[in-house]
Amino acid sequence: MSITRINELDYVRCIAMLMVVMGHVLFSLKIEHTALIAIIGICEMPLFFVVSGYLAHKDREESFKETMSRLLVRSRTLLVPLVVWSIVLNLCDERITFSLSMVYRGGYWFFIALWWCDVLNTFAAYTSKKFKFCMVADMVLYSSIYAVILLGRIKDIDLGGILPIQNVQYYFPFFVLGLLMRKYKFVNDVTLNKYSYVVGMLLLIIGWYFSSIESFVIWFVAACGAVVVVWMACREINSELKVAKILSIIGKNTLPIYAIHYLFIAIMPCTLRDVLNIPHGFFFQLVITFVYAVLVIFLCLLVDRILSLNPITRMIFFGESKKREW
Structure with a gap:
């Protein structure tokens, strides 16, 4: 189909x-530290992760073998560019080394952070479908996973550099938000409506104004507003243009x-x-x-x-x- x-x-x-x-x-x-940098920093990556989470949800039932096969394909499309283009960039910069930096440049953290979100969600989604979790149970499940991520952040666990725990800590909630929006119409309707659009705009403006404080809470709340505002605006674009x-x-x-x-x-x-x-x-x-x-x-x-x-x-x-x- x-x-x-x-x-x-x-x-x-x-x-x-x-x-x-x-x-x-x-x-x-x-x-x-300019106004333009601030607004870009608030909006860019949360948008990617919320869309990735939205697309990660699969409605149809999958066997464990099908789930693992899909994860392997997804891993290949994220980890191959991570390794190959990190090496290309290192060679262009004339940085010849056999250290981890050869296959993991700071700029490519997005690939591996998104891969970790996919891995965590794969097992969570399989568990949810197997035991037929409802919305509340799903929220408890993903909250428990996030609690483990926070613990890893507190302990500063990075698995030798292959786990960008700080990035996963910040962006995993956006990934889950997108997933729940796709899975539950209630979450989607609450997140995207004319009232949330107004609230989101206010949160984005306020968060942008106070972004120099560099507070996790301020940036997170502003990013939530940015997700709503940009998504709602994109809904109004005529696809025929x-x-x-x-x-x-x-x-x-x-x-x-x-x-x-x-x-x-x-x-x-x-x-x-x-x-x-x-x-x-x-x-x-x-x-x-x-x-x-x-x-x-x-x-x-x-x-x-x-x-x-x-x-x-x-x-x-x-x-x-x-x-x-x-």
Whole structure:
């Protein structure tokens, strides 16, 4: 049975990906602690994780063998790019080493953090379906898992560097939120409605204003507001518009864009630094980084198309056996 694609999810991922590239452009130019950086930092990654959680839920019953098979495929598509593109980036930076950093650069933490969320959810979802948990039982189950994550954060357990416990601690709740939204209509209706949209906008604005405090609670609450606001806004995009089709293409290909974009950020012209280094230059930063981010995304898609033409290179660089949609 074919699965109907949910266009708004592609739009959300596109916006998140654009923010990621813009944020990395700003950081590469040594521009930090600005209003633009704050809003990007609040929105970008929670959007990715909530959409990933939403797509992680499967309605149909699966055997344990099918569940493990799906996890292995998912692991391949996340861990292969993590290793391969980390090595590529290290070689481009002339960092030849056999340490863990060779296969796990800080910028690629997203792949392994999302993989951990998938692993935890795979076993939780299997348990939930096997024992036919209701919504309350599911919340207790995932809360228990999160309690273990918090304990690991307190103990600073990182399993030799392969467990980004701080990132998992922050983003796992967003992953679970997306999953519960997909699984339970009640959660979806409470999260996405005209009233939550207003509340979300207020939380985002307030959280953004106080973001300099760098409080986990403030950033988390603001990010929840950002998820609601961006998702609701994406619902209003007419899928027949040309811009919607462009957003959809980017949203369907965020994995290769995330993997490749660091190469283009690393070779950014230094002349941009003088252009952007303007006191209170929010709009200068916004416009210039947006234009550069669009260019980077276009180049990433071009590289991805070239590498994906051959199934062997597609498997080597992205761990995928099938072509992604365009």
